[in-house]
Amino acid sequence: MTIVRTRFAEAHPGLADDADPVTTEIIRQALNAAAEQMKQSLIRTAFSPIIYEALDFAVAFYDADMCMLAQAPTLPAFMGTLGFCVREAVEGVGGPGALSPGDVILYNDPYGTGSHPQDAAMIVPVFHRPETGDDLLVGYATIKAHWLDIGGKDPYCTDTVDVHQEGTIFPGVKLYDAGRLVSDIYRMIVANSRMPEMVIGDINAMVAGARTGGEALAAVVRRYGPDVFRRSVARMYAHGEALVRGWFERLPDGVYRADSVIDSDGVNGAPIPFGVEVTVAGSSVTVDLTGCPDQAGGPINCPLPSTVAAARIAVAFLAGAGEQPNEGHFRPLELVTRLGSLFHPVRPAPCFMYGVPSDHAIELIIRALAEAVPDVVPAASGGDINALVWWGNREATGEPWADGAPHPVGQGASRSADGASALMYISESATRFTPSEVWEARNPWRIERLALAEDSGGPGRHRGGLGLDLSFRVLEDQYLTAGLARTALEPWGLDGGLAGRPNRLTVEYPDGRTEDFSLKTRIFLPTGSVVHLRTGSGGGYGPPSERDPEAVRADVREGYISPEQARRHYPHAF
Numbered sequence: 076m077t078i079v080r081t082r083f084a085e086a087h088p089g090l091a092d093d094a095d096p097v098t099t100e101i102i103r104q105a106l107n108a109a110a111e112q113m114k115q116s117l118i119r120t121a122f123s124p125i126i127y128e129a130l131d132f133a134v135a136f137y138d139a140d141m142c143m144l145a146q147a148p149t150l151p152a153f154m155g156t157l158g159f160c161v162r163e164a165v166e167g168v169g170g171p172g173a174l175s176p177g178d179v180i181l182y183n184d185p186y187g188t189g190s191h192p193q194d195a196a197m198i199v200p201v202f203h204r205p206e207t208g209d210d211l212l213v214g215y216a217t218i219k220a221h222w223l224d225i226g227g228k229d230p231y232c233t234d235t236v237d238v239h240q241e242g243t244i245f246p247g248v249k250l251y252d253a254g255r256l257v258s259d260i261y262r263m264i265v266a267n268s269r270m271p272e273m274v275i276g277d278i279n280a281m282v283a284g285a286r287t288g289g290e291a292l293a294a295v296v297r298r299y300g301p302d303v304f305r306r307s308v309a310r311m312y313a314h315g316e317a318l319v320r321g322w323f324e325r326l327p328d329g330v331y332r333a334d335s336v337i338d339s340d341g342v343n344g345a346p347i348p349f350g351v352e353v354t355v356a357g358s359s360v361t362v363d364l365t366g367c368p369d370q371a372g373g374p375i376n377c378p379l380p381s382t383v384a385a386a387r388i389a390v391a392f393l394a395g396a397g398e399q400p401n402e403g404h405f406r407p408l409e410l411v412t413r414l415g416s417l418f419h420p421v422r423p424a425p426c427f428m429y430g431v432p433s434d435h436a437i438e439l440i441i442r443a444l445a446e447a448v449p450d451v452v453p454a455a456s457g458g459d460i461n462a463l464v465w466w467g468n469r470e471a472t473g474e475p476w477a478d479g480a481p482h483p484v485g486q487g488a489s490r491s492a493d494g495a496s497a498l499m500y501i502s503e504s505a506t507r508f509t510p511s512e513v514w515e516a517r518n519p520w521r522i523e524r525l526a527l528a529e530d531s532g533g534p535g536r537h538r539g540g541l542g543l544d545l546s547f548r549v550l551e552d553q554y555l556t557a558g559l560a561r562t563a564l565e566p567w568g569l570d571g572g573l574a575g576r577p578n579r580l581t582v583e584y585p586d587g588r589t590e591d592f593s594l595k596t597r598i599f600l601p602t603g604s605v606v607h608l609r610t611g612s613g614g615g616y617g618p619p620s621e622r623d624p625e626a627v628r629a630d631v632r633e634g635y636i637s638p639e640q641a642r643r644h645y646p647h648a649f
Contacts, residue, residue, distance in 0.1 A: 113216060124509055133149040136217075435560075
């Protein structure tokens with residue numbers, strides 16, 4: 076049994092003490108603003124709604140040591156993975172010494188990105204050109220975004236049995252070499268996509284965004300000089316580390332555990348139980364996933380980068396104080412995994428639905444710490460992104476089309492408040508819910524219902540947030556892949572609060588048949604079918620008998636709960 080310990084080492088040791096705090100803060104905010112500029116460039120030029128509407132991407136800067144300088148508010152699930160992307164991509168082309176100004180590297184190997192091949196990364200090395208001497212590598216601008224299709228067995232897969240079925244892999248190759256397009260790589264991308272025009276449009280947007288970010292990072296270094304920049308970055312990392320360590324120091328030392336069950340692996344129907352242990356020791360925290368099952372036969376295996384991301388998201392959620400994170404925030408964290416397991420699979424294990432165990436792990440790390448910090452930890456949420464991906468050929472033109480999106484869930488209640496209703500799960504909390512008008516204008520369906528789900532929130536002293544009821548009427552024959560998890564597990568309540576509702580997807584066919592799906596690839600939807608998505612809600616916090624009667628009556632007035640539900644769980648309000 077091979078145990079792997081992943082730590083985040085100190086960068087630029089000894090430099091932080093000499094940095095000016097005012098200059099450090101100016102540089103920190105300049106980096107955050109530059110990352111936001113890179114984000115907006117991508118949004119404004121992307122072809123696919125999954126990028127420019129749903130915001131299924133992340134943008135970040137890394138220093139020359141491949142430590143995270145800044146990340147714009149984008150997809151948290153990619154927060155822990157982009158550093159792996161940069162490291163593996165640069166190694167794939169021969170290391171830092173093989174890089175030149177104008178290079179753009181493409182990388183989408185799932186075991187380095189942590190996700191499916193459709194989540195591809197573009198990396199632009201950033202150089203500082205002094206008045207004399209050679210160009211100095213000062214960092215990297217990187218974007219990771221979801222492509223609609225890159226040659227998998229289906230545009231979105233829940234039933235793969237090895238990684239080779241999941242899409243074409245580019246294991247670190249130069250798409251641009253010293254500013255010149257590498258046409259062979261470009262043609263391979265085009266040849267391996269069912270929707271090449273959309274994918275190429277998004278690739279060009281990613282290249283433009285990463286170059287925009289690279290120019291902004293170079294401008295910051297040029298303004299302050301490499302030496303001041305390095306010292307300020309070291310102080311910036313030290314601040315992030317101190318912030319997180321200060322939070323964990325206030326917790327009682329101990330080992331905290333939580334357990335859950337995954338519905339299935341998408342191929343074999345059996346549920347998969349697993350647990351997580353979180354050890355707090357002084358100002359450090361260790362997340363241990365060595366007790367999880369061996370890697371699965373279906374595509375729910377979570378490669379190490381996304382396991383790291385899950386731990387990072389949980390730590391940032393609890394201890395990050397709402398700051399945009401940098402590498403320093405994660406120095407107090409150690410992750411322990413077992414090679415060949417669900418959370419550290421080895422090639423060629425399938426991993427297309429890596430987000431299923433990753434999202435479970437986030438929720439369990441937070442739940443494990445409920446014993447240590449009950450005032451902070453909320454009850455469970457719907458706990459999944461409820462991904463749906465649709466595709467087909469338009470009847471009038473025969474043109475291929477595809478679209479996909481995550482969907483909101485109810486959030487868990489806390490000791491101080493009700494849970495929020497219909498928000499993206501924390502792993503996708505910076506993404507957006509595509510407007511109905513965009514969907515109906517682009518895709519062959521009609522939205523027949525879009526509403527908060529009455530009675531869905533877990534009852535409690537504070538009520539869980541409501542899930543969403545959403546119904547699509549299919550206007551042309553098409554296919555759907557359902558990527559739902561947590562369809563059997565009810566979102567738990569805390570401190571006497573009751574559970575919320577799980578996620579559910581039901582297809583109502585034109586002949587009156589109905590069928591429920593969770594992880595299912597290529598569901599054929601004939602014209603006239605109706606797809607009903609019922610996203611999960613949040614669990615309640617505290618006994619329902621302690622809920623403020625006026626809050627109960629307000630919930631009834633607003634339609635959040637029915638009079639019957641109110642009398643069943645809150646009779647004291649009447």
